[in-house]
Amino acid sequence: MQHAKPLPTYLAQRFHGWKATSYAENAAWYRRLSSEGQHPRAMVISCCDSRVHVTSIFGADTGEFFIHRNIANLVPPYLPDGQQHGTSAAVEYAVTALKVAHVIVMGHSGCGGVKGCLDMCSGNAPHLEEKSSFVGRWMDILRPGYERVKDQEEDRRAALLEREAVVVSLENLMTFPFVRSAVEAGDMSLHGLWHEIGGGALECYDPRTGGFVAV
Amino acid sequence: MQHAKPLPTYLAQRFHGWKATSYAENAAWYRRLSSEGQHPRAMVISCCDSRVHVTSIFGADTGEFFIHRNIANLVPPYLPDGQQHGTSAAVEYAVTALKVAHVIVMGHSGCGGVKGCLDMCSGNAPHLEEKSSFVGRWMDILRPGYERVKDQEEDRRAALLEREAVVVSLENLMTFPFVRSAVEAGDMSLHGLWHEIGGGALECYDPRTGGFVAV
Amino acid sequence: MQHAKPLPTYLAQRFHGWKATSYAENAAWYRRLSSEGQHPRAMVISCCDSRVHVTSIFGADTGEFFIHRNIANLVPPYLPDGQQHGTSAAVEYAVTALKVAHVIVMGHSGCGGVKGCLDMCSGNAPHLEEKSSFVGRWMDILRPGYERVKDQEEDRRAALLEREAVVVSLENLMTFPFVRSAVEAGDMSLHGLWHEIGGGALECYDPRTGGFVAV
Amino acid sequence: MQHAKPLPTYLAQRFHGWKATSYAENAAWYRRLSSEGQHPRAMVISCCDSRVHVTSIFGADTGEFFIHRNIANLVPPYLPDGQQHGTSAAVEYAVTALKVAHVIVMGHSGCGGVKGCLDMCSGNAPHLEEKSSFVGRWMDILRPGYERVKDQEEDRRAALLEREAVVVSLENLMTFPFVRSAVEAGDMSLHGLWHEIGGGALECYDPRTGGFVAV
Structure with missing residues (x-):
């Protein structure tokens, strides 16, 4: 792999800073995490978006959340x-x-993927409909959610579809046999959240109403 | 989705703590991130493992890294x-x-997925070879890496295969036309890292030697 | 004391979160607790086990329980x-x-100390019998309880001995002159509980039967 | 043990409330804690005082801290x-x-035990000097700390001795061979804190100065 480059200097410097401070102060904990393996209490599924830091929002320590983004x-x-x-x-x-x-599952405001889905489903993004568009094909997962918001007022649709991305994912999770059996046995619980970046708000999906309520 | 539950109380409390401190102190920045959208300087591809916090290691602020895990x-x-x-x-x-x-692309020590790949490729994990194993099929991506480490000493194989997971991913990245053209135009660079959790070390892939060297 | 380290960052952050929310909302109560001193209505004696939160189980406010663990x-x-x-x-x-x-006095399921006592008394933990074993010598207190369960079925012994840890402690409490006189004067009452962690159950010692019944 | 009484009704009611809410919402987590056993990342040694809730201050979930009080x-x-x-x-x-x-190790303001030690060491509490006084003999542990504060201004002595209770405990911890070896191997770190109840402040022992600084 001849194309890789060295780590940018500013990142190398920050790493050395982390090593000399945070790592040094918590070396015992890192060693134990290394020798015992991970025992995370929760899996978090969130967006790749650079503005969403679930570990900050929940004050999570290393080892606490298994995170797929x-x-x-x-x-x-x-x-x-x-x-x-x-x-x-x-x-x-x-x-x-x-x-x-x-x-x-945690969605968020201003989600570019959800925006693309909205554009695609409303016919405004033909490039996303192409077979070769990885983003388009990935956002196909959210088409059932689009059906539920397409008749809403136009300026509310994106925020509603961001919440549908959470609901659709929760629904799909229940189609996995090992998820369903763990949930039905009471060994695991599912939770849906939507985070508003600018105002720092957090809403939780409420299965009784089908809507989201402030935490 | 009738199966979702409310957010566990301790997480709700921690969120309120974050809102009243980190968020409150940086509200202007969060608002700007919200109104301007994200402009991350780098994409990081790392593992879901709960012990790997790339934002900590690189002191990354909200908005800096687009992270796929x-x-x-x-x-x-x-x-x-x-x-x-x-x-x-x-x-x-x-x-x-x-x-x-x-x-x-950042790999790490003690990777459960890599361990599974090693077991599978050496014939010790038949359940991972089943068509229905999502983890097994996902780890098929790393089979070319296994071929390169299988003749090494047994107790070194896992750590070598963790590094191969980085190299294979870098190689595969170059098969994407839009990645190759951005790299060849000098508009984007690729970097491979391997992080040792217990000792807090960081190694960088060196294309001249094909090995990894301490950052 | 040169060996102490700063507080891990994630705990410092959580503290600041608590200060800005729970503390800020209840500052008047904390100030009053500080100026008036404590007037707890009960003493609770429970295990150090990280899974036993007596304040959660009983919704106890700050100032309510004097807790020895x-x-x-x-x-x-x-x-x-x-x-x-x-x-x-x-x-x-x-x-x-x-x-x-x-x-x-509140015991609980899966108690590591009780398990150690069981192993020690049945001859399976010679290291706990050594003079230098603090855990072993501490668990000697429970030897009278072991005598009462040793002839029970093997797989029931641990849970029975956990309850005996409560009964033995209640018995020992009555050997303190100031406890006995307060109890006999009707100024104070003793209570024995056993908490099952996984199922969230709570049982109370019933002096009429000598057994424990669900609360 | 004929003297035990049933659980006071108000506590039984609160337990049932906890069971129907907090427990029910987190049953999966409690079941896992039960089946896997505890893996706490830290031991906390704090006072029995009813006004000190270390789990609140640090937003700790069940299973996080092994707590001796x-x-x-x-x-x-x-x-x-x-x-x-x-x-x-x-x-x-x-x-x-x-x-x-x-x-x-976390000390706190207004500590009754420390106050007793101060009275005892300064000759104002003869009953605590008796052989039969459990509190007096227990507070003997803090006598080396009294020596270090006895010449300070009288109205500052209690707060200083509360901090000495932390320092003396840290010093004594290092006399345990298994503590010293874990600390020296970098597998465990010691931390000293002092909490001011009325103002909600938290100070951390700083080994460089021998004093306490705000977290």
């Missing part, structure tokens, strides 16, 4: 077809190997 | 077959929409 | 020999200085 | 004499069996 925090339906499904692999590992107690 | 920080080869490829979608979005300057 | 929630017999007895000191302070109305 | 958060010196040492047993279990990464 993809475009628009989506979980596809269960499809054991022998193909590569990275999200399904992460869910399978968290539930069957790590036996996490919670799976938390 | 999957099992064993793997990138599959370019395969525009119209199917759902979450990792490829994340790479496509980072490179073509966000136009990040760097793509950093 | 040791391995296996044990109270040794009254022994005024001039040596250091931390548990006896806590009981003496609660009863004679704070004049609590209740002393509650 | 005694009068004045004291650790006696290492003394393997075959007698019962509850605090030493708790330290031994946390360090050798649970292998915690941190031991945190």
